[in-house]
Amino acid sequence: MSKSSEPLTRLDKAIRRLKAQRACLDWAASEAVAIPGVICELGLGNGRTYDHLRARLPGRDIYVFERSVSAHPTAVPPQDRLILGNIEETLLEAQPRFAGRVALMHSDIGTGDDARNARIAAWLGPLLPPFMAPGGIIASDQPLEALADIEAPLPEGVSENRYYLYRLPR
Amino acid sequence: MSKSSEPLTRLDKAIRRLKAQRACLDWAASEAVAIPGVICELGLGNGRTYDHLRARLPGRDIYVFERSVSAHPTAVPPQDRLILGNIEETLLEAQPRFAGRVALMHSDIGTGDDARNARIAAWLGPLLPPFMAPGGIIASDQPLEALADIEAPLPEGVSENRYYLYRLPR
Numbered sequence: 001m002s003k004s005s006e007p008l009t010r011l012d013k014a015i016r017r018l019k020a021q022r023a024c025l026d027w028a029a030s031e032a033v034a035i036p037g038v039i040c041e042l043g044l045g046n047g048r049t050y051d052h053l054r055a056r057l058p059g060r061d062i063y064v065f066e067r068s069v070s071a072h073p074t075a076v077p078p079q080d081r082l083i084l085g086n087i088e089e090t091l092l093e094a095q096p097r098f099a100g101r102v103a104l105m106h107s108d109i110g111t112g113d114d115a116r117n118a119r120i121a122a123w124l125g126p127l128l129p130p131f132m133a134p135g136g137i138i139a140s141d142q143p144l145e146a147l148a149d150i151e152a153p154l155p156e157g158v159s160e161n162r163y164y165l166y167r168l169p170r
Numbered sequence: 171m172s173k174s175s176e177p178l179t180r181l182d183k184a185i186r187r188l189k190a191q192r193a194c195l196d197w198a199a200s201e202a203v204a205i206p207g208v209i210c211e212l213g214l215g216n217g218r219t220y221d222h223l224r225a226r227l228p229g230r231d232i233y234v235f236e237r238s239v240s241a242h243p244t245a246v247p248p249q250d251r252l253i254l255g256n257i258e259e260t261l262l263e264a265q266p267r268f269a270g271r272v273a274l275m276h277s278d279i280g281t282g283d284d285a286r287n288a289r290i291a292a293w294l295g296p297l298l299p300p301f302m303a304p305g306g307i308i309a310s311d312q313p314l315e316a317l318a319d320i321e322a323p324l325p326e327g328v329s330e331n332r333y334y335l336y337r338l339p340r
Binding site: 014 | 216
């Protein structure tokens, strides 16, 4: 365990972030069970959260937007639910297809580059609501300022600014 | 939290692995305080464990072997303690330089490829003891069968096969 008197290391922060992510996805998935529609994930990465969402939401269609796949082979979505390409293009193209049909959107596209993260989040926030089903939930590793009005409370045990939840009106 | 009745997802396993890694490194570092010598890390990765070791062992020289640096800029060792290149060559070249002088060796070179991990671990295990100071500790993300005779107990709370510790005779 890290000692509370010492500053957090990057290892401590990684553990804290993944635990916050899991708590948020578990809550979001438990709510999404009652919301008709598809699940979308922005950024496959190593496939950890895709694997988690498909375990928590069995039978639901999960569409993943990813530039190029580098996930573990067992954590790659089927071809017809994998939307390959630059997300800044593919997400715009996908809007008519998914409009109003997304029960849960998970955006996990942060990198170590804070300036780039802020730029992407500023671009992304206003784009997402038209995708969402009524009552749909957005979970994000980055704060989405455009959605501040619909921010949802974090699950118990998750401190502020570890992860971000938003919920569309029902 | 994950529910105990459900199989672990890749996200659950990542959290479990990082917590085991942190517990092992915290124990190893607390012991290494009393062992003269340098610290070596095989594999910088994103720099998380390097950052953790330098926080736990302030003032100690930490040498990192890495093929090519992709860590966060704040978690990259100084140039003179970064040994760049294919570890299968650089580690052999470094043996005369570090022989008998390593207080703590952390090997974190596993990938998603189990066959490759087993091959590297089989190659690595027999190579490490000549590097180590008396009582020196090896922490590894992979089991090192060649060192089975000097396996050390895991810290409390870490289950078997989550991480691996070895300790040279004093």
